[in-house]
Amino acid sequence: xxxxxxGNKILLLLLVIFTAYFTVVEPDRWLVLLVLIYIAMNxxxxxxxxxxxxxxxxxxxxxxxxxxAIYTHPSFWMLxxxxxxxxxxxxxxxxxxxxxxxxxxxxxPMLYLPPSMLVLYSGLAVLxxxxxxxxxxxxxxxxxxxxxxxxxxxxxxxxxxxxxxxxDLIKTSEYTVKLEERNRLTQEIxxxxxxxxxxxxxxxxxxxxxxxxxxxxxxxxxxxxxNISKQGIEEIRLxxxxxxxxxxxxxxxxxxxxxxxxxxxxxxxxSVVHAGDMEVITPLQWGIIHKNVSEALTNTAKYAVAxxxxxxxxxxxxxxxxxxxxxxxxxxxxxxxxxxxxMEERTAAVSGTVIADGKRGFTVTxxxxxxxx
Numbered sequence: 001x002x003x004x005x006x007g008n009k010i011l012l013l014l015l016v017i018f019t020a021y022f023t024v025v026e027p028d029r030w031l032v033l034l035v036l037i038y039i040a041m042n043x044x045x046x047x048x049x050x051x052x053x054x055x056x057x058x059x060x061x062x063x064x065x066x067x068x069a070i071y072t073h074p075s076f077w078m079l080x081x082x083x084x085x086x087x088x089x090x091x092x093x094x095x096x097x098x099x100x101x102x103x104x105x106x107x108x109p110m111l112y113l114p115p116s117m118l119v120l121y122s123g124l125a126v127l128x129x130x131x132x133x134x135x136x137x138x139x140x141x142x143x144x145x146x147x148x149x150x151x152x153x154x155x156x157x158x159x160x161x162x163x164x165x166x167x168d169l170i171k172t173s174e175y176t177v178k179l180e181e182r183n184r185l186t187q188e189i190x191x192x193x194x195x196x197x198x199x200x201x202x203x204x205x206x207x208x209x210x211x212x213x214x215x216x217x218x219x220x221x222x223x224x225x226x227n228i229s230k231q232g233i234e235e236i237r238l239x240x241x242x243x244x245x246x247x248x249x250x251x252x253x254x255x256x257x258x259x260x261x262x263x264x265x266x267x268x269x270x271s272v273v274h275a276g277d278m279e280v281i282t283p284l285q286w287g288i289i290h291k292n293v294s295e296a297l298t299n300t301a302k303y304a305v306a307x308x309x310x311x312x313x314x315x316x317x318x319x320x321x322x323x324x325x326x327x328x329x330x331x332x333x334x335x336x337x338x339x340x341x342x343m344e345e346r347t348a349a350v351s352g353t354v355i356a357d358g359k360r361g362f363t364v365t366x367x368x369x370x371x372x373x
Contacts, residue, residue, distance in 0.1 A: 034068050038079070058087040069109065074117060077109040081125040188239060196232035200225040251286035252278065252313075258294060259311050266301040268326075269308040276315025285368050288350060289313065289322045292343045296324035296364040299339055304328025304362050315370075322366040331358030340364075 041064065045057045062083050069076035084105050106125050113121055207221035256272050263270035281289070293311055300309050306328030314321045334356045336344075343366070344354045352368035 030072065034072060034076075038064070038068075055087065058083060062087065070112060074113055077113055077117070077121055078124055080109055081106050081128040085128060185239075193232050193235050193239070196228050196235065200228035200232065203228070251281060251283075251289070254286075255290060255293065255311070255313070258290065259297065259309075262294075262297045262301070263309070266297075268301070268306060270311070271308075272311045272313075274313040278313075278315060280315055280370050281320055282370075285320060285350065285370070288346050288352070288368065289320070289366065291346060292354070292364070292366045293322060293324055295339045295343055299364075300324070300326045300328065300362065304330075306361065318369060320366075320368040320370055322368075323363060325363040326361045328361050330361050334358055 038061075041057065041061050045054055045061070048054050048057065062080070065076050065080050065083060069080070088105075106129070109121060110118060203221045203225040207218040207225065210218040210221070252272075252274060259270045259272050262268070297309065297311075300306055304326045306326035309324065309326040312321075312323040312325075314323075334340075336356075340354070340356060343364070347354050347366055347368065350368055352366065355365040355367070357363045357365075
């Protein structure tokens with residue numbers, strides 16, 4: 001806003017100089033000094049930051065212009081409206097009558113202007129008022145947007161902080177769950193299998209002592225120990241079976257972790273979706289899917305110039321479909337390097353195929369058959 005005011009003052013000052021110096025036969029020799037004083041006062045106003053001091057200088061400048069217009073040349077009235085509006089800006093911040101009083105003050109020079117300058121002065125006064133009003137609205141809008149932007153930045157920082165705290169909480173919760181699961185498994189083994197093995201060991205020790213004196217009783221104790229041991233082995237098998245996660249859970253968990261880690265390291269947005277019966281995917285097939293997805297992600301980071309990558313696992317009627325697609329630049333011609341050739345070889349080992357497409361971004365599709373076709 002200060003630059004706009006300074007620019008308008010310069011233009012009006014040039015107009016005054018042209019009118020007062022070049023359009024008269026014998027220009028006033030004091031005109032140069034008066035113009036320099038006017039420029040100096042404006043420079044002083046621009047470098048002062050105290051509002052009260054600036055108001056005093058503006059008021060002094062108005063009085064100075066009135067004196068110059070009355071006693072030197074009426075063209076100095078052309079500079080009057082801008083100073084009045086600038087002074088009214090301070091008053092309007094405290095009172096709604098500030099700008100109205102400024103408009104009335106702008107009409108004052110019309111009492112002293114010669115008829116030939118009334119039209120020019122009126123036009124300049126109206127133009128200055130309209131320009132100043134539009135500029136005030138623009139500045140107010142910019143200030144409002146700046147406050148909104150600052151508020152958005154503050155909200156974003158708070159949300160980032162909450163997200164970080166939530167991430168830490170999730171990590172802590174995961175660690176707590178692991179500790180609780182380990183404690184539960186330890187207690188289960190101690191209470192069940194541990195007691196059984198202890199009972200079997202006691203009976204075998206007793207059978208060892210009775211083996212020479214009472215073979216029949218010793219044999220019965222050994223049989224009981226064998227039965228207890230068989231029962232303990234069965235409990236071990238059931239415990240391991242109950243606590244072992246399903247293959248599809250392990251496969252999806254590993255895939256999600258790998259894609260999430262890749263996105264964090266490469267600075268890309270990632271997503272993983274799945275559909276269909278994941279139980280039909282064998283550990284061997286999961287291994288191939290993981291390797292192919294990892295290779296496709298690596299190629300995306302190296303060559304795609306992408307901002308997002310999407311991974312999709314679908315179990316169809318006869319095929320397992322794994323798709324890795326990005327929003328990068330793609331490739332009109334697919335050149336098979338070591339990575340893509342390796343994907344094709346490991347997929348072909350289970351009678352599958354790999355399809356690469358570079359028309360819209362880059363997409364690598366792995367198809368693996370399963371079941372009876």
